[in-house]
Amino acid sequence: MRAATVAPPLALGPGLGRSTVVIGSGIVLLLAVSLAAVAAGTSGVGVGDALAIVAHRLLGIGTVTWPLSSETIVWELRLPRIAAGIIVGAGLGCAGTVFQALLRNPLADPYIIGTAAGASLGAVGALLVPTVLPIAIGGWLGLGLVQIMAFAGGLAAVLAVYGIARGRGGTPVVTLLLAGYAVSSLLAAGVAMLMFVSGDRLAAVVSWLLGSLAGASWPRLAFAAPLIIVSFSLLLLRWRGLNALLLGEQRATHLGLEVEREKRILTGLAALATSAGVAISGTIGFVGLVVPHLLRLAFGPDHRLLLPASMVFGAVLLVLADLGARMVGGIPVGVVTALIGAPFFLWLLRRSLVVHD
């Protein structure tokens, strides 16, 4: 709390006006980054054609002067990736903010209590199904199974962790963290074991574990987007609960918060957003860890601003990182999120140290 009142490093004016400015400029930035992403690619389809195609498909205006392949590239390849980047990035940013506040742990990220390991085990198991069963399973079913298993695995892991950590008097945060770590380790051992026996499917397993938006398509988004949008919309409404939890669970109780119920709801919604995101993109690190920290350093810890801002800037970071990943020979997007985010984060960290001296 003090950071906000004593020295907000990038203060932009008081109260609601500041929130509007922050979110507004974030949305403008997101539009700009998305525009760049729709116009840039490894084929020759440039800004003019890309915009004309989007206008034509969305609004029905303009005449077709481009080859069909350009339309496929813009509408079926670039746009679903951008949409997936926005949705997954927003979900990860939001879930990271929630877990950091809920667990009162600066190292918390959306994956911390089992989502990543559970989703990985589910997805890797699904990837190996064609190997295990001598039945030829169509590409569609194969892909669909991976997503469903990832989603189910992520959620199931969080449920298991929560169930284990839950005692008569509630669910202590430390127990939750430790149970999360232990369950994750167990599931990770399962993943490693499956990788060891994966044989010629290993490449597919590795590329899923590294995380990528390359497989994004409208049907996949139709599965994940509603889940993520519903969960972060509901999370946005719970900023008061998160602010209260920052003070400690005892004080939050004194403020009239039903702490255990609040924790269950927050964990459930954040796990839902994370699992749905992981299902379509694999585990993309760093966004959910650093975006909340960045914004907290910049704008203070009030979740009324922090939650929507972490969604918007999570989306900005992931769309930007995926653009970079696409342009540089398809390197894993998680590498790029770290390459872009880490130096900026370190710079902000140093800067805030100076302010606090």
Place this chain on the structure above:
Amino acid sequence: MALRVRLHSIPAALTLLLLVACTAPASSSSPSASADVPSTSPAAAAYPVTITDDAGREVTIDSSPQRIVSLAPSGTEIVCALDACGRLVGVTDFDDYPAEVSEVADVVIAAQVDVERVVAAEPDLVLAAGNEITPSSVIAQLTDLGLTVLVLYPESLDAVYADIELVARAIDATAADDLIGDMRQGVDAVVSAVEGADRPRALYEVFHAEGATYTAGEGSFLASLIELAGAVPVTGDAQGLLAAEELIVADPELILLGTASYDPSLADPEAARDTVAARAGWAELAAVRDGRVVPYLDDIVTTRPGPRIVEGLEALARAIHPDRFD
């Protein structure tokens, strides 16, 4: 975080296994290439043609493909050997044969299929490689985008012939019979050249890392080539992994360093021998004691399942039985 970092660093090291993927057999038995069109059909195929590819997929080709993308060098070589090089509109950055394919745009860069470039090339036929050399997710994505994808993954010489016929049918090329006839002759020549010679136990080194050697997988295409070339292959598991102890028990009498194709420091026979002799336990292997450690520089033709596989077989036979090829 730490957990995920660990999860990721394991596969990073294991990705090297991919080097072996092109020689290892698929664990699920894929149906051999066959075509519904009778083999006696005249050269000018009547489109649409429906064929079954090496992944067991039924592929219908509506008209004679004039814009072909090849996602693996072996596919490129088949298309060019069928005199259709001019129809290629996309290849990989690893393609090096024939020389004219360097003029064709790259759509696979550093082993990553750039789907956007593939679509931009507007292909009417995409030749992919099976067994995850072209990731199955990419094959599914290309198919969903409406492209016609033919998956090739031959696991024997006969399957290479069948794939050449399959591609010839798909692209309406007539040169297949002559090409396959020449290849069969080449194979026969090699087999008769090494006939009656002693058959040494031969280890073909595909890849070597601390404590683990990758060689021809059991039942793999590479193992069958080594056998045809007049040696008894020392094989690893299905992926070609051979543990250090198993290697010592197998005691190869001849070591072919396929790795020398990519590592110039192994090209000199004495340096190669010193290198392997320095590995734990290797100095006592028969091949090392007898000085039969051969830097093998033809790995590409030996492991690329296209028309030049016969050259690869001959190179193997020459390396194993130099006296038979004077």
